Structure formats: structure tokens, C-alpha cells
Amino acid sequence: MVDILSTDRPSTDRFEARRAEIIAAALRVIEREGLQAATVRAIAHEMGCTTGVLSHHFRNKDDLTALAGNEVTRAIARRINAADRSGGPGQQLADVALAFLPDDAESHRAWVVWLHFLAAALRQPEHMQRHSLANDAVRRHIRELLLDFRSEGLLGPDLDPDFEAAYLFALLDGLGVDALISPETYGPHSFVTFVSAHLARLVVTHPPAPGALDGH
Amino acid sequence: MVDILSTDRPSTDRFEARRAEIIAAALRVIEREGLQAATVRAIAHEMGCTTGVLSHHFRNKDDLTALAGNEVTRAIARRINAADRSGGPGQQLADVALAFLPDDAESHRAWVVWLHFLAAALRQPEHMQRHSLANDAVRRHIRELLLDFRSEGLLGPDLDPDFEAAYLFALLDGLGVDALISPETYGPHSFVTFVSAHLARLVVTHPPAPGALDGH
DNA sequence: CCGATATTACAACAGTTGTTATGATCGGTC
DNA sequence: GACCGATCATAACAACTGTTGTAATATCGG
DSSP: OOOSTTOSOOOOHHHHHHHHHHHHHHHHHHHHHOSTTOOHHHHHHHHTSOHHHHHHHSSSHHHHHHHHHHHHHHHHHHHHHTSOOSSOHHHHHHHHHHHHSOOSHHHHHHHHHHHHHHHHHTTOHHHHHHHHHHHHHHHHHHHHHHHHHHHTTOSOTTSOHHHHHHHHHHHHHHHHHHHHHOTTTSOHHHHHHHHHHHHHTTSSOOTTOOSOSSOO | OOOSSSOSSOOOHHHHHHHHHHHHHHHHHHHHHOSTTOOHHHHHHHHTSOHHHHHHHSSSHHHHHHHHHHHHHHHHHHHHHTSOOSSOHHHHHHHHHHHHSOOSHHHHHHHHHHHHHHHHHTTOHHHHHHHHHHHHHHHHHHHHHHHHHHHTTOSOTTSOHHHHHHHHHHHHHHHHHHHHHOTTTSOHHHHHHHHHHHHHTTSSOOSSOOOOSOOO
8 A cells, every 4th residue: 555645754765864864963962962952953053954954854843852752762772672682581681781771871871861851751741651661661671581580490489570670670770860960979880780789689588588488 | 247248149038038939939830840941931920020030039040040959959858857767777767768759749849850950960060969969968878877777787797888878879769760750650659668678688698799889 | 958856045933031221119227 | 308228020132942934956767
């Protein structure tokens, strides 16, 4: 079926490539000067062209910023999916956790832009839902790895995967945010220590010990 | 000594009270519509007056927003200092942790405004330093409570207080941010579960005994 | 090379922003 | 009553915002 009625836009390869180019320029401006300073004229200046290019490729500025926000969350998700899967369950969990954190310049920039969009989304429920859904996906990913972890007998059978996934995810989110605030305390090499310490406390049985170890 | 040379402003009681009134109005606008929408006219409208009042009590808008940002961090610090100190070391630690989190409408509003200022501070080193120093104070507070905890023999002697304080603080920051994103997953009643689970895992000794925080 | 279409530059627009100057009002003090 | 300073309303200002329309240019199939 040919897209005669789709009514949108030319949608050629060049067109989409140009859109991606504009979005990339917008993200650079946002990362460098903030979301408030990312005006159509500033983005056009970053592109080296005039505002006519933007108005030609996007219906309005909200369209552009919404797609730019989407691109950020997709970039972070791409990093997680590209995490190393060669190691065992515990190593995979650590790799995914570290892939989520801002441990290099590129991911640090992504976190900066993400924080700008997060603040802007506080007054836009539809944008906040995107953040919520993206976080849900990461938590489910962590949950699956935790189940693999438990199937190897390394995880206490009394631990709730949903709870542990939300627990670890909150820690990762906090580490990422604190890395933007206090990079001297939460540096990239400290992430390994935090994550490994957290995972190490999952394999141990806990003091209240509600009749553990006798079931299986 | 009378302050003839010191202050550059009247600094009377009424003057300061009026300034606080304006700052409160500004925080209400920021919480309701975001930092970008907190214009001088919007704040004056929230106050029920004109912009002349603002220009009379503040040198410019940056002055007003900077003091408003200060007020937010001080409000959060006030909540922590007002935490219950009647219980034992473990209970005090849990109380401080829960006092830091957004578990009611007021603290939730404070976190929303805090996130707006945090995003704005990403490109203002002097403002970001204020966030960093405020977090350092909270971490030191947690560290002291952890030392009390250990003096009671409840904390493993192999645990590093600095590391554990940074660890717990990152968890709290993540819980607070995630509560703004996914309130259905990170509700106020879940904070108790997360914090108590985290503290419970401190009293047990761990097999691998992870290395201390980055020794430079 | 031509013509159609996609792409871009440019200018103008109506609103909004922070800042500033000016004048009015009110409450005190010689 | 004359005077002064604090407080505030009002208006104007230039700079900046997103949007839109129009003309110029580039690109590419024929």
C-alpha cells in the first residue's frame, strides 16, 4: 500500500536524515546551554543555517523538542542493549548497570540532556509518561537478569525480583544524578564499587533469616 | 555598631518579610508552572501586585531566583534536622532517610522545585556548588549516624562509613527522583520498605568484603 | 538542458521578556 | 504644615521569542 493518504511529509531518506541532523544540533545546544536557551534561532545557528530549515522539517518547535527528548531516552536504551552479554548472570547484571550510568563523556552529556527534559516534563504528563515507560523497561530488564541470577542459585530465594529491580534501579538513578552534582564523589570508577557492593549483598542471606535454607 | 556602611539595602524587618513573601510566591509559581514560566510578571501576578514591587526588593531577577533556590535547599535541610531523634541509632538513621524523601505533598513540591533548579544549575557552576555542598552536609549527617550505629556493635567493622554514607545517599536521591517519575512504583509507603531493607543489609557481614571507596 | 519539486533564505509579525525611569501614595519626623 | 524616604503602580524601552509568508535557490528526473 502506497502512502497516499498518510498526509505527513515527504519522508524521503534525505528528509529523515536532515531531521536527525537538526535533532542532533538541538541536543548539542541543550547540552551546552540548557533547554531554555535552545531557541529555534540558536539551533539554526548551531546548524549553520537559518530558521527556515527548521520550519520546513518540523511542524513547530514542540515537535522538534519532543522528538529530541525521544532521541535521548532511546540513546540511553541503546547503551543498555549494547552492554556486554558474554559474562555470567552476575557479570551481565553489573555490565547493564554500568552501561546505564554516565561513565564517559558521551553518556554524561546524555544524562545532562535527560535531566533538562525531565525537569521540563514535570509539567507535561505525556512527556513524563515517556520517562516512566522507559524506566519500566530498564527495571524489567534488570528483573530478568535477576531471575537468571537466582536460577544459578546465587540469589536468595526469599528475595522479590520486582522489589530488587526497583531497589537497584533507584540506586542507579541516584548515582547518575549525583554524578552530575558531585562528580568528585561519584566518579565513573566509583560506579564499579557501588554496583559490585550492591550485587554482593544480594548473594548473602540476611540476619532475620525467616527459616531460610531449609526449603530447597 | 549600627550598620551604616554594611548593607546596601534598608534591611528592615518589613523589608525582609516582604522579600520572603515574594520568594514564596516565586516558589509557588515555579512548582506550579516551572522555572521557565516564572517570569517577573507571573510572580507579581501570583503576589497580586505589579512588577514594581519585585524591582524594589531585588536588584534583578537573577537575585530573586538565586535566593529562591537557596530557600529550597534550606527547606529540605530543615526537614532533615527536624527528624525524630528519640529512637535508637538505627531508628534515627531511618527517620533521617525518610525525612529526606518526598513522602508528603509539601516535600513532594519541594522536590519538584529542587529538580527545576538542579536542571538550571547544570550550566551555572556556582549554583551547582550549592547543591553539591548541601548534599555533602546530608552525607556527613548520615555518616555520623552510621558511626553511632557501628558504636553499638550493629554495623560490621569492615564497612567504610564514607562509602556507606555515599551509598545510602545515592539510593535516597534515586528514590526521590523516581518518585517524581513513577509515583505508582515509588510511593511514600515504599520508602519505608526500601530504607529498612537497605539498613538491614548493613548489620550483616559480607563474604567478599568489597574494597573501600576509591583510594585515589 | 528543462521544469518540477524540494530546500532554504529572508523579512515581517505579534507577543513576551527583563530592565528602567517616572510619578503617586502613604507614614513618619522636624 | 513641610519634608523625606519607603513602597508601589505605570509605562516605556530594547531585545528576544515562535510563527508565517514569500521569494530565491538547489536538486534531480526527464
